[in-house]
Amino acid sequence: MHAVHLLGLIFVLLAVSVEAQQNAVQSTNNQPAWMASSVSKMETELTAKYGEPQKTRVQRGLQQVSEFWRAEDGDAASFEEFVRNNLAGDQASLDTMFKRYEHLLEQLDGHMHEINREFRQQQDLDAGPVLSFDEIFAGYDPSAHIIDDFFANKLAFIVLLNFPLTTLDQRLHEGPNWSRRQWAEVRLGQRFDKRIPADVNLAIAQAGADADAYIAQYNIWMYHLLDNQGQRLFPPKMRLLSHWNLRDEIKSDYADPQNGLAKQRMIQQVMERIVTQTIPQAVVDNPQLDWNPYTNEIRPAAAKDSDAGGKPQSATNAREPDTRYAKLLGTFLASRKADVYSPTAPTLIARRFDEDREIPEARVQAMLEQVVSSPLVAQTAKLIQSRLGRPLEPFDIWYNGFRPGSKYSEAELDAIVAKKYPTAEAYQKDIPNLLMKLGFSSERAQYVANNIVVDPARGSGHAMGAEMRTEKAHLRTRVEKTGMNYKGFNIAVHEMGHNVEQTFSLNDVDYTLLKGVPNTAFTEALAFVFQGRDLQLLGLPAPDEKAEAEKTLNDFWGTYEISGVALVDMEVWHWMYDHPQATPAQLNQATVQTAKDVWNRYYAPVFGKKDVVLLGVYSHMIDSFLYLPDYPIGHMIAFQIEEQMKKAGSIGPEFERMAKMGRVTPDLWMENATGKPVGPEALLQATQRALTPVTAARPHGVAGGD
Ligand SMILES: [Zn+2]
Numbered sequence: 167m168h169a170v171h172l173l174g175l176i177f178v179l180l181a182v183s184v185e186a187q188q189n190a191v192q193s194t195n196n197q198p199a200w201m202a203s204s205v206s207k208m209e210t211e212l213t214a215k216y217g218e219p220q221k222t223r224v225q226r227g228l229q230q231v232s233e234f235w236r237a238e239d240g241d242a243a244s245f246e247e248f249v250r251n252n253l254a255g256d257q258a259s260l261d262t263m264f265k266r267y268e269h270l271l272e273q274l275d276g277h278m279h280e281i282n283r284e285f286r287q288q289q290d291l292d293a294g295p296v297l298s299f300d301e302i303f304a305g306y307d308p309s310a311h312i313i314d315d316f317f318a319n320k321l322a323f324i325v326l327l328n329f330p331l332t333t334l335d336q337r338l339h340e341g342p343n344w345s346r347r348q349w350a351e352v353r354l355g356q357r358f359d360k361r362i363p364a365d366v367n368l369a370i371a372q373a374g375a376d377a378d379a380y381i382a383q384y385n386i387w388m389y390h391l392l393d394n395q396g397q398r399l400f401p402p403k404m405r406l407l408s409h410w411n412l413r414d415e416i417k418s419d420y421a422d423p424q425n426g427l428a429k430q431r432m433i434q435q436v437m438e439r440i441v442t443q444t445i446p447q448a449v450v451d452n453p454q455l456d457w458n459p460y461t462n463e464i465r466p467a468a469a470k471d472s473d474a475g476g477k478p479q480s481a482t483n484a485r486e487p488d489t490r491y492a493k494l495l496g497t498f499l500a501s502r503k504a505d506v507y508s509p510t511a512p513t514l515i516a517r518r519f520d521e522d523r524e525i526p527e528a529r530v531q532a533m534l535e536q537v538v539s540s541p542l543v544a545q546t547a548k549l550i551q552s553r554l555g556r557p558l559e560p561f562d563i564w565y566n567g568f569r570p571g572s573k574y575s576e577a578e579l580d581a582i583v584a585k586k587y588p589t590a591e592a593y594q595k596d597i598p599n600l601l602m603k604l605g606f607s608s609e610r611a612q613y614v615a616n617n618i619v620v621d622p623a624r625g626s627g628h629a630m631g632a633e634m635r636t637e638k639a640h641l642r643t644r645v646e647k648t649g650m651n652y653k654g655f656n657i658a659v660h661e662m663g664h665n666v667e668q669t670f671s672l673n674d675v676d677y678t679l680l681k682g683v684p685n686t687a688f689t690e691a692l693a694f695v696f697q698g699r700d701l702q703l704l705g706l707p708a709p710d711e712k713a714e715a716e717k718t719l720n721d722f723w724g725t726y727e728i729s730g731v732a733l734v735d736m737e738v739w740h741w742m743y744d745h746p747q748a749t750p751a752q753l754n755q756a757t758v759q760t761a762k763d764v765w766n767r768y769y770a771p772v773f774g775k776k777d778v779v780l781l782g783v784y785s786h787m788i789d790s791f792l793y794l795p796d797y798p799i800g801h802m803i804a805f806q807i808e809e810q811m812k813k814a815g816s817i818g819p820e821f822e823r824m825a826k827m828g829r830v831t832p833d834l835w836m837e838n839a840t841g842k843p844v845g846p847e848a849l850l851q852a853t854q855r856a857l858t859p860v861t862a863a864r865p866h867g868v869a870g871g872d
Contacts, residue, residue: 196237197233197235198235198237198242200242201232201235204232204245205228205229205232207246208228208246209225211250212224212249212255215255216253216255220255227249227253227326227328228327230326230331231326231327233326233509234317234322234326234358235323239320239323248323249327252320252327252328254328263324263328264351264354267325268354268677268679271354271357271678271679272633272634272678272681273634274309276632276633277634278308278309279634279637280637281308282309285303285306286304288300288304289301289304289624290621290624290625290642291621291623291642292622292623292624292644293622313357313358313361314364316358317361322357325354325355325357326358329351329352329355330351330355331356332352332510333520334519334520334521337831338524341831341834342837347677349677349828350677350679350680351679353679354679356521359508359509359510359511360504360507360508360510360511362504362507363507366500366503366507367504369500370497370500370501370504372500373499373500374497374791376496377493377497377788377789378789380489380493380788381493381785381788382407383450383451384407384450385405385407386405386408386412386436386450387404387405387449387452387453387472388400388405389401389403389404389469389471390449390452390453390455390467390471391432391458391459392457392458393428393432393460394458394460396458398469399425399429399432402469403471403472405451405453405472408437408783408785409783409785412783415429415433416429416430416561417566418566419433420566420567430559432459434560435459436459437783438778438779439459440490440783441757441758441761441779441782442758442779443487443491443754444485446462446464446481446482446484447486448482448483448484449464451474451475452474452475453471453472453475454466454475454481455467455475455481456468456469463483464481464483487750488749488750488751488753490754491753491754491757492750493789494742494753494757494788495748495750497791498742498743498746501514501791502514504517515527518791518792518793518795523796523832524685524832525799525831525833527736530736530795531733533798533802533845533846534795535733535768536846536850537726537729537798537802537846537850538726538730538769540726540853542722542857543768544772545857546719546722546723546853549857550567553567554567557774560775560778560780561780562773563730563773564727568717568719568720569716570709570717571712571713572713573706573707574706579704580652582704582706583649583650583655584648584649584650586650586704587649587655588645589645589649590643591620593643593645593650593658594618594619594620597611597614597615597618597620597662598611598615600659600662601614601615601666601818602818603702603703604696604699604703604817604818605815605817605819606817606818606819606821606822607818607819610822614666614670617639617665617669618640618641618662618669619639619640619641620640620643621640621643622642622644623642623643623644625642625644626653626654626657627642627654627658629641629662629664629693630642631664631668631669632668632672633672634672634678635673639664639665641658641661641665642661643661644657655704656700659697659699659700660693660694661693662696663692663693663694663695663696664692664693666696667692667693667825670822670825670826671683671826671827671828674826675826675827675828676828680829680830681828681829682828682829683825683829684831684832684835685796686796686800687799687832688803688807690800690804691803691804691806691808692824692825694807694808695807695811695817695821698808699817715855715856718852718853719856719857721805722853722856724801725798725801725802725846728794728797728798729798730768731784731787731794731797733768733781734757734761734764734787735784735787735792735795736792736795737764738753738756738760741753741756741757741760757782757787758779760782761780761782762776762779765778765779765780765781769781801849802844802845802846803836805849805852806840806844806845806849807840809840810824810839810840824838
C-alpha cells in the first residue's frame with residue numbers, strides 16, 4: 167500500500183493559507199475519537215522531520231485527510247503510518263507526484279470515456295437496429311464507483327494530504343494570482359473534495375428519478391379542453407407535455423390568426439392550475455375526460471380521440487394533492503443528506519453556484535436582476551405590442567415573432583448543401599477548408615481536422631470530445647440518402663465548433679488537469695460562434711443588420727423570460743433550506759407566493775397585470791436541482807464571446823486563444839478572453855443597438871398579430 171514513499175528537505179509554500187483552509191473545512195462527520203490526538207502528534211513529528219517552513223502545509227494536509235477519514239479507513243496507527251509514508255516533503259517529490267497523478271488521471275478519464283463511447287455506439291450511430299442489450303450497454307457507466315474506490319485504496323487521501331482544497335472565495339480572489347500549475351493542483355484537489363456515501367448518492371438519484379417520472383407523464387390532452395361555450399379549440403390526439411410542449415404551443419399559436427389568442431389564453435389558464443395545483447388530478451394524462459380549465463368542471467369525454475387513460479366514471483374534480491411540490495421536496499430532502507459530506511460546499515445551493523457554476527449566487531442574482539429590470543425591457547415590450555396590435559398578456563413572455571428571416575428559402579439551401587455534401591465523408595474532407603474560411607491558418611486547420619472523426623448520427627447530431635490526447639473528437643452528423651440538408655449542415659457546423667473547442671482545450675492546454683472550459687455555457691457559446699456563420703461557410707452572404715437585430719431581440723426577450731424563472735427557482739431552494747420541515751402544501755404556497763413576487767416586481771409593470779404565477783411552471787424546477795440559472799447565464803456568455811469575435815475580426819486565432827485557457831473560473835476565463843468578467847453588459851448593449859434598426863424598419867414576416 168505504500169505506493170508513494172517520499173523524503174525531502176526543501177519545500178515551497180503554496181499560496182493557500184491554513185487559516186482560510188480551516189474556514190473552508192470545518193464540518194465534522196463521524197470523525198474517529200482518536201483523530202485529534204493523532205493529528206497533533208503527526209504535526210509535531212512531520213514538522214520536525216521536514217522543517218518549520220513546511221508546518222503550514224503539513225497542517226493543511228492533516229486537516230484535509232482527517233476531515234474525510236472514517237473508522238473503516240483504519241485505526242490511529244494506520245492513519246499515522248499513512249501520513250508518515252505519503253507526504254511529499256519537498257518540491258521534487260511533489261512534482262513527481264503531481265506529474266504522475268496528472269498523467270494517470272488523464273488515462274483513467276480517457277479510457278473510461280472511450281468505453282462509454284464504444285458502449286453507446288450502436289445507440290448513437292446510424293448503424294442498424296438497437297437491440298435490448300445495446301440499451302443496457304449504453305446505460306452502463308464503468309466510472310460510477312471511482313471516487314469510492316479511490317478513497318478505499320487511499321489514492322484520494324494522498325491527494326488530500328498533498329494538494330490544497332479551496333473554496334470558491336479563494337478561487338475567485340486568489341485564483342487570478344495563481345500560476346497555471348497551482349490552478350492544476352486546485353483542480354486535482356477538487357476531484358476529491360467530497361466523499362458522499364453510496365446510500366446518499368442512491369437516495370439523490372432515486373429522488374431525481376421519481377421527479378423525472380412524474381414530469382415525464384404530465385401530459386395534457388388538448389382536444390378535451392373546453393371553453394366556456396363548450397367548444398374544443400385544439401385538434402384530436404394533441405397531447406402536450408408540461409411545460410415544454412404547452413409553452414411551444416403558445417409560441418406556434420401566434421401563427422393562428424383565428425383561434426390563436428383564445429388558445430394561448432386557455433394554455434395560460436392550464437399552466438396556472440398546474441402551478442397552484444388546482445388542476446383536477448383526474449385530467450392529467452387522461453383523454454377520457456373533458457375539462458373546462460376556467461370553471462374546473464370535468465365530465466366524461468363527449469368525443470373520443472384515444473384509448474389511453476383511466477375510466478371516466480370514477481373521476482371527480484378533486485385537485486392534484488400537491489404532488490408537484492412533494493416531488494420537489496423529495497429532491498431537496500435527498501440533496502440535503504449530502505451536505506455534511508461536502509465540507510467546502512455544504513448545501514445544494516452552494517454546490518450549484520460555488521462548484522458547478524463557480525460564480526457566487528449573489529453575483530448571479532445581480533446579473534439576472536440587471537436584465538429583468540433593464541429599461542430595454544419596456545422598449546422591447548412596446549415593439550412587441552405594436553407588432554401584435556394589442557396590449558400584452560402574460561403568456562407573451564413567450565412571444566416568438568422576432569425572426570431573422572432569410573434571402574434563401576429552406577429548399578434552396580437544402581439543394582446547395584446536398585450538392586456540396588452528398589455523404590458524411592464529403593463533409594469530413596471539407597473540414598480544413600471550412601476552418602480556413604473561419605480564419606484558421608492552413609496548418610491549424612489541418613491539425614484540428616486531423617483530430618476530428620465524422621460519424622453518421624442516428625439522431626440530429628452531437629459532438630463527443632475526447633478525454634485523453636491519444637483519442638479524437640467525434641462529430642456525429644445526420645446525412646439523408648439524398649445528401650445532407652440545410653438543417654443537418656447548420657447542426658454539423660455547431661457540433662464542429664464543439665469539436666474544435668474540445669481539441670484545443672484538451673490537446674493544447676498546458677495541463678490536462680485543466681482540460682475543458684469552465685462550464686457548458688462556454689462550449690455552447692463557442693459552438694454558436696461557428697453556427698452563426700453557417701451561411702458564409704456555404705459561400706453565401708452573411709445575415710444583414712436587420713436579421714441580426716431580430717435575432718438579438720429574440721435572445722434578449724428569451725433571457726428576460728428565463729431570468730425570472732431562474733430567480734423563482736433560486737428563491738424556492740432558499741425557502742426549502744429555511745423550512746426543512748415544510749409540507750408539500752406549504753411549499754406550494756411558498757412557491758406560488760415567490761412566483762407572484764418576482765412577477766409583481768419585474769413583469770407586472772410591463773404586462774399591466776399583477777399576481778401572475780406563470781414563472782413557476784417550468785418542469786426543471788421540479789426535477790433538475792436548481793439548474794435553471796444556467797440558461798440566462800448562457801445567453802450572457804454567448805453575447806460576450808460573440809462581441810469579442812466581432813472585435814477580433816478573424817475568428818480562428820481568437821478561438822484558439824480562448825479555448826486554450828482551460829477550466830479556470832468563468833470570470834478568469836472571460837477576463838482572459840474579453841477583458842471583462844461574466845456579465846449581462848454585452849447582451850444589453852447588443853439589444854440597445856438592435857432596437858434601432860428594428861424599430862426604424864417596417865415589421866416584416868411576423869407571424870400573427872399584424
Ligand atoms: Zn451544443
